[in-house]
Amino acid sequence: MxxxxxxxxxxxxxxxxxxxxxxxxxxxxxxxxxxxxxxxxxxxxxxxxxxxxxxxxxxxxxxxxxxxxxxxxxxxxxxVGYVPEGRRVFANLSVEENLLVPNGRTGPWTLDRVYGLFPRLRERRRSRGRQLSGGEQEMLAIARALLLNPxxxxxxxxxxxxxxxxxxxxxxxxxxxxxxxxxxxxxxxxxxxxxxxxxxxxxxxxxxxxxxxxxxxxxxxxxxxxxxxxxxxxxxxxxxxxxx
CATH class of the missing domain: 3.40.50.300 (P-loop containing nucleotide triphosphate hydrolases)
Structure with a gap:
C-alpha cells in the first residue's frame, strides 16, 4: 500500500x-x-x-x-516527518529543549526511546545546538522528527x-x-x-x-x-x- x-x-x-x-x-x-x-x-x-x-x-x-x-x-x-537540508536545529536551545519543541503525535517514539536510539544525545542533552558536531546535529534533527511519530x-x-x-x-x-x-x-x-x-x-x-x-x-x-x-x-x- x-x-x-x-x-x-x-x-x-x-x-x-x-x-x-x-x-x-x-x-x-x-x-x-x-x-x-x-x-x-x-x-x-x-x-x-x-x-x-x-x-x-x-x-x-x-x-x-x-x-x-x-x-x-x-x-x-x-x-509526515521532514528533516530539511542543513538540519535546522535551534542553536541556542539545549538538545533536550530542541527535542521538546515538536508537538508530537502519540505513538511509540518517546524521549526515552529516542535517547536509547541516540545515546550520544542523552550524553549531550544539556549542550546547546551550536555546540554539537555536524553528526550530532543530524542525529538531533532525525530524533526531533521521530518524536512526531511519523x-x-x-x-x-x-x-x-x-x-x-x-x-x-x-x-x-x-x-x-x-x-x-x-x-x-x-x-x-x-x-x-x-x-x-x-x-x-x-x-x-x-x-x-x-x-x-x-x-x-x-x-x-x-x-x-x-x-x-x-x-x-x-x-x-x-x-x-x-x-x-
Missing amino acids: SVLVAEGLQTWYGKSHILHGVSVAVNDGEIVALLGRNGAGKTTTLRSLVGLTRPREGRVTIGGRDTTSWPPYMIAALG HILLLDEPSQGLAPLIVREVFAIVSGMRREGMSVLLVEQNVRAAVEIADVACVLDDGRVAFSGSARDFAGDDERVRKLAGASSADWGKGGSSEN
Missing part, C-alpha cells in the same frame, strides 16, 4: 520552472532514494510534498488523502558534511526505520550509501524523472552509478528506465 504518491508535479519558483511532471511513490515500510545532481530538483520535490512550495499542477496523496493544497502543519499532522520520514541530504564513519552510523539508523515499519523518502548525494539501504531508486535530471526502479538493480550497474553526476534523460531512458 502506498503511503505517499506524487503524480505529475509541476513546480515553479517565480518564473523558474523546476519540476516537470515528477512522479514518485513510497510504499509501507519502504525506503526510496531520490537521487540526482545538484539542481536536479530533489529538494524542490520534498518541499512540494510537504506543502512548503506548492506545485502549480499535479497531485500529492498521503495516506489516501489529497494533500496537494494543504499547508505544512496539516501535512505534518498526518504523520508514518513516513522525508530526509534531505542527511550525510552532507559528515565524516564517513558518522555517515555509516546515520545510514544504519535510517535503515532501522524500515524495520520499525516506517517509510522513508531519502534525498542523498552519496549515491552508493543510499542505494545500499534503499528498496527503490528514483533519479531526477533537470526536474524530470530519468530513472525509477529497483535500487539493487541500479546499484549493480556501475556505469549508471558513475554517470549519475552527469545524468541526462536521453541516456537514462535506455535499458528499462521510466521517463516522465
Whole structure:
C-alpha cells in the first residue's frame, strides 16, 4: 500500500520552472532514494510534498488523502516527518529543549526511546545546538522528527558534511526505520550509501524523472552509478528506465 504518491508535479519558483511532471511513490515500510545532481530538483520535490512550495499542477496523496493544497502543519499532522537540508536545529536551545519543541503525535517514539536510539544525545542533552558536531546535529534533527511519530520520514541530504564513519552510523539508523515499519523518502548525494539501504531508486535530471526502479538493480550497474553526476534523460531512458 502506498503511503505517499506524487503524480505529475509541476513546480515553479517565480518564473523558474523546476519540476516537470515528477512522479514518485513510497510504499509501507519502504525506503526510496531520490537521487540526482545538484539542481536536479530533489529538494524542490520534498518541499512540494510537504506543502512548503506548492506545485502549480499535479497531485500529492498521503495516506489516501489529497494533500496537494494543504499547508505544512496539516501535512505534518498526518504523520509526515521532514528533516530539511542543513538540519535546522535551534542553536541556542539545549538538545533536550530542541527535542521538546515538536508537538508530537502519540505513538511509540518517546524521549526515552529516542535517547536509547541516540545515546550520544542523552550524553549531550544539556549542550546547546551550536555546540554539537555536524553528526550530532543530524542525529538531533532525525530524533526531533521521530518524536512526531511519523508514518513516513522525508530526509534531505542527511550525510552532507559528515565524516564517513558518522555517515555509516546515520545510514544504519535510517535503515532501522524500515524495520520499525516506517517509510522513508531519502534525498542523498552519496549515491552508493543510499542505494545500499534503499528498496527503490528514483533519479531526477533537470526536474524530470530519468530513472525509477529497483535500487539493487541500479546499484549493480556501475556505469549508471558513475554517470549519475552527469545524468541526462536521453541516456537514462535506455535499458528499462521510466521517463516522465
